[in-house]
Amino acid sequence: MADASVRTAQPDDVAEIARIHRDTWRTAYRDILPAEVLDSLDVAETAPAWADAVARGQVLVAAEGRWTVGFCVAGPAPEDEVANADGSLPADASTTALVSVLVEPRWGRRGHGGRLLATAAGHLREAGATRGVAWVPEADRSSIDFYAKAEWEADGTVRTLDAGGRPVREIRMTGGLSLLLTP
Incomplete structure (x- = not known):
């Protein structure tokens, strides 16, 4: 494999992050989300939200050689993202x-996702975070397996989103932030 790295995203990465978001969803979720939802993903429309996340320092990018191949967005979880099914907050909500984590499928299985997650975990620990959560479509076995390899597990909390009139069920994966990069 060529030189692989992870770094904090910069403003000039926004267009590529938005493109990776669009292209990866169109590939990875083509059997999960309706075509019209995937077709409506527009780089120009999503770029401002990515620019905001990049400006807050919440986005890391993975590169292989000169190519940006994936990204991770990580930051404090809003209360509604960590709430228990009954709406109460766990003791560690704050x-x-x-x-x-999103890696283009053509660059998958090369360690980029693990590097992104481990690097994000380190930054989150330094900022005082004690655990992470990630929402994953229940039908996305690749992402569920990815988080499981990092010893994250489904915590039993589910939500159903409306994706262009089609319900998409997501499960919440959760785990510790003591992830280490290993050769």
Whole structure:
């Protein structure tokens, strides 16, 4: 494998992050989300939200050689993302982070996702976070397996989103932030 790295995203990464988001969802979720939802993903429309996350320092990018191949967005989790099914908050709600890792499928299985998650975990620990959560479509076995390899597990909390008139059930994965990079 060529030189692989993870770094904090910069403003000039926003267009590529938005493109990776669009292209990866169109590939990875084509059997999960309706075509019209995937077709409506527009880089120009999502770029401002990515620019905001990048400006807050919440996005890491993975590179292989000169190519940006994936990203991770991670930061403090809003209360509604960590709430228990009954709406109550767990004792560690204020130290729980919300994490999302996305690597283009053509660059998958090369360690980029693990590097992104481990690097994000380190940054989150330094900021005082004690655990992370990630929402994953229940039908996305690749992402569920990815988080499981990091010793994250489904915590029994589910939500159903409306994706263009089609319900999409998501499960919440959760785990510790003591992840280490290993060769």
